[in-house]
Structures are given as structure tokens and as C-alpha cells.
Amino acid sequence: MSNMGALPIADVLPELILLGGAVSTLVFALFTPQRVQAWAAALALGSVGATVMATVPLLQGSQRLTFAATYAVDGAALWAKLIILGVTAVTIALSVDWFARDPRHGEYYTLLLLSALGAMLLAGAADLMQITLGVLLSSATGSVLIAYHRRSRRASEAAIKYYLLGALANGAMVYGVVLMFGLAATTTLSGLLAGLDAAHSLPLVAATGLMVVGLAFKMGAVPAHAWVPDAADGAPAPVAAFITTASKVAALIVLARLVMVLPESSVGWRPLIAVIAAATMTLGNVTALWQDDVRRLLGWSAVSQTGYGLMAIVAVGRSDLAIPSLLYFLVAYACANLAAFGVVVELRGEASRQRYTGLAAGHPLLALALVASFLSFVGIPPLAGFAAKLALFGATIDAGYSWLAVVAAINTVVSLFYYARMLGPAYFGPAESEQRQEPLPTFGSWAAVSIAATATALVVFGIWAQPLFAVFRAVRLLPD
Secondary structure, X not given: OOOHHHOOHHHXXXXXXXXXXXXXXXXXXXXXXXXXXXXXXXXXXXXXXXXHHHHHHHHHOOOEEEOOOOEEEOHHHXXXXXXXXXXXXXXXXXXXXXXXXXXXXXXXXXXXXXXXXXXXXXXXXXEHXXXXXXXXXXXXXXXXXXXXXXXXXXXXXHHHHHHHHHHHHHHHHHHHHHHHHHHHOOOEHHHHHHHOOOOOXXXXXXXXXXXXXXXXXXXXXXXXXXXXXXXXXXXOHHHHHHHOOHHHXXXXXXXXXXXXXXXXXXXXXXXXXXHHHHHHHHHHHHHHOOOOEHHHHHHHHHHHHHHHHHHHHHOOXXXXXXXXXXXHHHHHHHHHHHHHHHHHHHOOOOOEHHHHOOHXXXXXXXXXXXXXXXXXXXXXXXXXXXXXXXXXXXXXXXXXOHHHHHHHXXXXXXXXXXXXXXXXXXXXXXXXXXXXXXXXXXXXXXXXXXXXXXXXXXXXXXXXXXXXXXXXXXXXXXXX
């Protein structure tokens, strides 16, 4: 544990660099003419790159808690930050052409960087107050990003739903924080580990439930999931890609860290998370079955994927595969989700499933990227989703929750139907010219490069899964 008097600034250097990048991007956007606002994207991308360069060396150091045990510089936090930064970089690339004609192009990147900063702070939180700060920062910026197209009714509706549901869930979480502080007389997670042992079970159960509701909102899990399909449909497509990915990464990591300090003898958190996981994946997959809007389909798919990620949380403390499987799942999910939304961005936001009929004839590479992302969601080798699903199933069974693995297997089969309902016509339906439709217009190279990078990563990470798992096995949560 670092000495607070020494002010270990190096431990939070990545966050400071990203904050500086956000401020610099804002200043640039305020004092430059509209014709050069697109350069704000380059400035934001450079800030993300500098943050990555400051984060990577920390992986070589000791895993520890810093700033009076309120912030974690452990493997889980650092890898989560790198995933979030990767998601942010791809989102910036997807945004360049999408927002090219928006007069507030530059300010958008400031909000994006601040939202990424909130997710990074949440991923490294080792204190209840720090968790609250991360949740609120990412939520406040998230609602503005979703509503960025001010004249869009769907964007406004999605933002209002996100804001109101977030206010309710975040308010519940703050009550949970207050209860836990009252029970343990500390807000640090390391202090809770000892302070909650003698706590009365009833208020502790209530506090745990309230905090789980708040984090469920951030990751898009039952019962606070309703914003996800609306945001996927109504928000600007690059924002939808970001907000359904980055916040999920941070929330799953901090939930894994939180449950480690809860006494199982007083709080049955493991069956609670298992039930939420089963309900989330089932609701997401079943509802996606009849979606004809591609963006809403991706939204419900994101909900179902949260359920799979929660399987790793159930196994925390009982299986050595829990944390490695969670981190690898987050890598696989991020690549697949960004690739799928990237196709939507490249097709200028086209959301009608019927318009994707014959896509392979007109845009074969985009159709191939869609196949890679969807099959990775299902868990088909050699894509990264296969190794992720295999590890999650192994961790869940190892933790003694075989019934949850069975539910997940059934849900995986169900998901095949709606993915096939999308991919079948794209490859075997009549071409666009035969439908007497205009060919689907596309954007420029920025989005195309992003799609190619994320789709290729699905194959590379799938083939080289073993080295990644070897690295992730050394990751610790709540180090001394």
C-alpha cells in the first residue's frame, strides 16, 4: 500500500493524461473555426495513445492499492483500462465521418474522453466513494452523448430513459454505500473486508442489493437494463458502440472486486448474481428473437452478453478461472461489439434488417465482419468468443453452478436463431439490385479500418487465446 504522504502521482498518471487530453480537446474546439474541428479527433486519439503508453509500464510493477487504499493499481484494473482505451480509440475512428458535418464536432470528443475517464476510474475503484464518482462521471457524460443529435426524437427519448433510470439506480447505489459505511465505519473495500464480518445480515443484504442495482445499470443487466436497446437504437451509432461496451467493462470489474469483500455467511450474493445472470441472458436473447431493427437487436444482444459476463462473477473466489475468463470475455466482447456497430456506422446508420438482405453481394467485407462478430457472440471457433465461452462455462461449473452453465448453453442455442435470421438473408437473399433498392451508401476509410481491425482481432485473439489466459492468470483483485 502506497504512502499517502508521498502522493504517488505515477499511479494515476494515465488518468491525468486522459483528463489533460479532454481539456486540451475542449480548448481546441472552443477556439478554432468549424472547418478544422475534425482535427479534434486526432488530438483525442493522441491523448488515448499517450494514456495507453502511460498504462502499459504499470503492468510491470507490483499490484497494489494506492492513495490510502482507495484506488487499485492491480492487473484487473490495468487490463480493464487498456480495454476501455482501445474501445475509446475505435469509437473515435468510427466518429470522424459520422460527425463530420456536426458544428459541435470538437466538443463531442471531450465528452467521449471524459466518459472513458469515468469508466477507468470505476474500473480501478477500491473505495465506495470512488465507485460512486466513477459511476456518476460516466453516467453524466453518457446521457449527453446519447442525446448528442438534439433534433432526433429517438435520441432524446433514449437519453431521457438513460437519465431517469440512471438517477433511480445511482440513487439506490448511494443508499447502499451509506448503509455499508454505517455498518463497517469505512468506505475502503479493504476495510470492508474486515469490518463487515460482524455486521447485521439484514442491513448488509439491503446494502448489497442496492449497490448491485446501481452496477447493474452500468453494465445493462436485469433489473436496470431497459436503457440498452433504446440507447443502441437512438444514440449516434458510434456512441451506441461505446456506451454498450466501456461501461460494461468497468462495472463487471468493480463488481468482481466488491463481492470479494462480502461475507458469504451473511450475504448470499453468489446465488443473487447467478439469478441475475440467468435472467439477463434469457431476457436479452428471447427479446432479440423478433427484432427487425438491427440496432435494437445489437442492444438486446449486449444485454444477453452481460449475462454471460456475470457467470465469471459467480465464480469469483471459487474458481481460478474466474478472473482470467472475465478479462478474456471482455476483450472478446469489446472486439465483437465494436465490429458489429462499426458495420452499422459504415452503412450510415442503416437499421432495417430487410435492407441488409443481399449485403454480401454489394459489401462482402462488411458482411464478413458481421459474420465474425455474430459468430464470436455465439462462441464459434476459432473466434475469440469461443475461448471466452469455454472459460466462462468452466469457471461456472468449477464454482458449483452447473445449472447456470446449462442455462447459458440453452441461451447460446437460442441466440443462433436471431443471428442466423440476420446473416442468412445477407448471404443468401436477393442482391440489392434485384430488390430494386438503391445500394446501401457507406462512409469513408476511418470506419472501414476500424471494422477491419476489430474483426481481425477476433481471429487473432481466438487463435492466441492461451498466451492471453497465461497473462490473465497472474491478475489479482484487491492486492495488499
